[in-house]
Amino acid sequence: MENETIAVLGGTGDLGFGLVLRFALAGRRVIIGSRRHEKALRRAGDANKVLSRYTDNRVSGMVNSEAVGVADISFLTVPYPYHVETVKGLNRNFKDKSILVSTVVPMEKTDQGLKPVIPLEGSAAMEIRRVAPKNVKMASAFHNVGANDIQNLEKKELNCDVIICGEREAKRKVMKLVKLIPGLRPIDGGPLENSVIPEVLTPILVNHVVKLKTGSLGIRITNLNYSADELIKIYMEKGVI
Ligand SMILES: NC(=O)c1ccc[n+]([C@@H]2O[C@H](COP(=O)([O-])OP(=O)(O)OC[C@H]3O[C@@H](n4cnc5c(N)ncnc54)[C@H](OP(=O)(O)O)[C@@H]3O)[C@@H](O)[C@H]2O)c1
Numbered sequence: 001m002e003n004e005t006i007a008v009l010g011g012t013g014d015l016g017f018g019l020v021l022r023f024a025l026a027g028r029r030v031i032i033g034s035r036r037h038e039k040a041l042r043r044a045g046d047a048n049k050v051l052s053r054y055t056d057n058r059v060s061g062m063v064n065s066e067a068v069g070v071a072d073i074s075f076l077t078v079p080y081p082y083h084v085e086t087v088k089g090l091n092r093n094f095k096d097k098s099i100l101v102s103t104v105v106p107m108e109k110t111d112q113g114l115k116p117v118i119p120l121e122g123s124a125a126m127e128i129r130r131v132a133p134k135n136v137k138m139a140s141a142f143h144n145v146g147a148n149d150i151q152n153l154e155k156k157e158l159n160c161d162v163i164i165c166g167e168r169e170a171k172r173k174v175m176k177l178v179k180l181i182p183g184l185r186p187i188d189g190g191p192l193e194n195s196v197i198p199e200v201l202t203p204i205l206v207n208h209v210v211k212l213k214t215g216s217l218g219i220r221i222t223n224l225n226y227s228a229d230e231l232i233k234i235y236m237e238k239g240v241i
Contacts, residue, residue, distance in 0.1 A: 006177070007071030009033040009064045009078060009086065012043040015103055015142065016077030018150025020047050020059055025153060026180035030059040033067035033074070040067075054153055065093040073099045073173060075142075076128065080106040080117070083124055088131050099170045102128050102140040102195070105202040113207035116200040125165065125195035139166030139174045143198040144205060145184070146216020158183035160218025163198040165189035172232075172241035179228040186228055187221055188240050 006023050008016040011032035024030045024047065032047060034040035040061030048058045068074050068090050078086050083104045094100070104124035106117035121127045125140035132138060141164045149158050162178045164171050164186055175186035189198060205217045226234065235241045 004072040007067035014147035033064040114203035123196040139170035149216035163189040
């Protein structure tokens with residue numbers, strides 16, 4: 001697990017950059033993916049500047065197509081509705097038997113704030129599943145975590161449950177990555193078809209952030225009195241992951 005390479009596609013943006021910092025801080029090998037090589041390198045430089053205050057660990061930058069070719073796990077952090085065309089464009093490049101994790105939340109503006117968009121396939125993750133190569137396993141995660149908190153390494157302990165949907169093996173690996181970020185707890189969300197559930201929660205969080213100016217918000221499953229480690233152990237014992 002520790003030797004796995006993580007790519008964050010669109011890791012130049014808000015959520016992706018935060019994931020890059022957190023995984024690198026935890027000692028994982030991380031690549032910032034971008035559509036443009038020079039942007040990937042520039043943002044890798046930005047990330048390394050931040051990281052240098054906390055650790056000797058460093059990240060690299062590549063175009064998305066190169067990044068998915070070497071990554072064991074790729075996180076897709078591009079805005080809806082560019083997720084499908086992005087994955088289609090990378091289809092021939094994914095490393096065999098790698099894992100693709102969607103963080104994509106389909107939302108649109110109304111005069112009362114954001115509302116969910118439910119695609120025909122049921123969720124952004126299922127839209128991606130339709131076009132992603134069959135030899136790539138899929139999961140979805142991080143829909144309900146705020147980018148500001150993830151990016152802020154001064155925030156030592158976050159406060160959020162991360163619902164992870166997808167194929168068993170993919171979920172197991174993603175859960176172990178979620179656990180690396182202090183204060184995040186991985187929650188089994190069932191199969192990828194269930195990804196609509198965490199996806200539709202996000203507009204409520206964002207609408208509160210915007211209207212109440214609260215800073216990043218998250219979700220917690222209450223009365224589930226287990227730590228991240230305990231939950232992963234239980235999920236493994238029960239054959240969930
Ligand atoms: N922000 C959050 O707090 C948050 C929380 C949970 C989930 N999410 C989800 O995470 C995803 C990323 O959100 P974000 O706020 O980080 O987005 P963002 O900062 O607006 O964009 C992320 C990156 O996507 C790439 N991108 C932009 N337009 C694109 C296009 N037309 N085609 C392909 N790539 C494009 C860009 O990378 P390059 O220009 O380098 O290619 C950009 O840096 C979204 O689907 C969002 O719903 C966000």
